[in-house]
Amino acid sequence: MVGFDLGEMDRRDSYQLLTRIVGPRPIAFVSCLDPAGRGNLAPFSYFNLGGLNPPSLVFCATNTRDGRVKDTVRNVETTGEFVVNMVTRAMADRMNQASWSYPPDVDEFDAAGFARAAALRVKPPRVAESPVAIECRLHRIVRHGEGPLASNYVIGEALYVHIAESVLGPVGPDARKLDLIGRLGDDWYVHVAGEALFELPRPTGG
DSSP states (O other): OOOOOGGGSOHHHHHHHHHHHSOSEEOEEEEEEOTTSOEEEEEESSEEEEEETTEEEEEEOOOOTTSOOOHHHHHHHHHOEEEEEOOBGGGHHHHHHHTSOOOTTOOHHHHHTOOEEOOSSSSSOEETTOSEEEEEEEEEEEEESOSTTOEEEEEEEEEEEEEOGGGEETTEEOHHHHOBEEEOSTTOEEEOSGGGOOOOOOOSOO
């Protein structure tokens, strides 16, 4: 085994190492509004579910390389609302375009060419092209570290879920129909389809 002491590594090198190891990572395509009502849309691959009492999820937005908090974090902290949109293979190129560091007054819905659809419980719109969207209310932002690449863990309470009929199976969303993508290291992604999918029933005993 080759060892790496993360405390002794350059931040960029540790980023490259860990993002190549921890994957595939689901992508939260987060839509929100700033206090003036202008839209913001950005992807985050540090994303997962939390518990279910109440239903919750979390995504992490690291500070920029010059130490600034990203627009998404500032908007969510101010307004208390956001929507997590899941990303399909057909959305990948435009999702990637939305990851560019646009000025705060630029709405990535327009810049990347996504359509808006109304949410029911929160003000930010959801992405019409996404087969699944989760409306959320901010629970808490947990900050870890400070300065460049420090973490901002955004914990949201999930309020309402939109699911396209086209991806439903007999008992809910069908993994074979969702056509989602996941994030790997460097410029690599994974398409959750075909031979990438396999079933493994839970054990029934020891």
